[in-house]
Amino acid sequence: MALLDIQNLVVEFQTASGPFRAVDGVSLHVDEREVLAIVGESGSGKSVSMLAVMGLLPWTATVTADRMSFAGRDLLKLSPAERRKIVGKDMSMIFQEPMASLNPCFTIGFQIEEVLRFHMGMDRAQRRARAIELLKQVGIPEPAERLNSFPHQMSGGQCQRVMIAIAIACNPKLLIADEPTTALDVTIQKQILDLLVSLQAKYGMGLIMITHNMGVVAETADRVIVQYKGRKMEEADVLSLFESPKSNYTRALLSALPENAVGDRLPTVSDMLFEPAPQGASTGAAS
């Protein structure tokens, strides 16, 4: 049975100029021990659909779905209090900006132990031991001393490791990583991706990778969903997506990779989607 199963998810935001549909009928499922990548450019609704699953959207958003179940429980019917018991425990999320997602006023030890206190009800000594163990797992040197550090004393890559430690603190069944490496250098990106994949394999978690980087997809995913303007364009396993993309949009995305450039010009998405492309430097219709 699928760990997370979403049918026909629609998310609308109330704006001054009427409702805006950010996610338009997306269906997806993730199995245990599976890495699903959701790819798309900004505004494609990839983050919003996962925030809807986590229940983290502001009140201006309306979430509707035919089905939204996680580990056999219907997320649409849960009360906020019941939902908070699941979020952060069985399903947790890592965000894009590691520096911005940690609280600058508290030590990282406090922030890791907070999850353990809330969800696991551990006492002080247990929490501390578990926090040290977690920091060790995510590869932070001298974990016991590091517990007393504040986020600003650590580098971006280390902060992201702390975020991962918080996310996996309660052995979640599903980990959602929202652009976990976008703000990081390539060498650090490699380390973080390796860490995520090894943790995923070790604990048999389901992992959803939200990204716009095709390289990250190629390096981590089992299955890929391509999203564009709130709609699902294509779903395929990673090999067939790269080998024989079906939708025009995926083909366009892949050919826009600089390493796939043929000749002097990069084909752009607008060249492929709206033909014929206007003459001149470019269309300027950046979506």
Place this chain on the structure above:
Amino acid sequence: MSTRVVEGKNIVRDYHVGGGLFRGARTVHAVKGVSFSVDKGKTLAIVGESGCGKSTLARIITLIDPATSGELFIDGNKVDIARDGLSKEMRRKVQIVFQNPYGSLNPRQKIGDVLGEPLLINTDKPAEERRDLAMKMLKKVGLGPEHYNRYPHMFSGGQRQRIAIARALMLNPSLLVLDEPVSALDLSVQAQVLNLLADLQDEFQLTYVFISHDLSVVRYIADDVMVMYFGEAVEYGPRDEVFADPKHSYTKTLFAATPRADVSSIKARLAKKKAA
């Protein structure tokens, strides 16, 4: 023989970090003796991780910051802004485009004024001529005259980066420094902006110093590549040479860390995973 637009010889930049009550002053060596040169119409890419001094070098080349020691030549003339200050002529010659198109445009300034301001400050062209030039430049970067009276928030990231490029080109610079110009952009928009840069280079014979940490972009756009690591240029040479045969261990690490999106490496990864 092509002309050399910019040349740096043994450029060093130290920052002095002032001491406080509990710690003494110390010196950070941000750039430790880097030499380079770029010919007209060519692109030099500077690659490195954050904190390796690539943006400091960019500031020195753009004449924002003086170098602590070393010599910088622009169009064959030696420039030393610490001693001589910055002439209008020099300010015109080198322009920069920053990484974050959301931060580098004044939100309360209309696009027309953004483009006209360099002319207002550095030349004595009348208002009408400034306006005409700004309109022309808008068209060159793929925007239209209807955008002249809009504000930056009405544009997407890619369009804003076009505006930033247009602003940099208003004074007909001979050298354009691009500090991670496409890092904040989506893949498809990134391709559009890279195409635009290539077109503009052909049209105006521009010289680029392109700073990036994305090797796939560098491979696409650069003629020469310099890899920086802790303030030093650990590798410097023609693109194909550097990519085919990286010598320094850091360059090799960098290449190994870059995600590969080709079918064969996916197959290799899946096979490895199955075996595990």
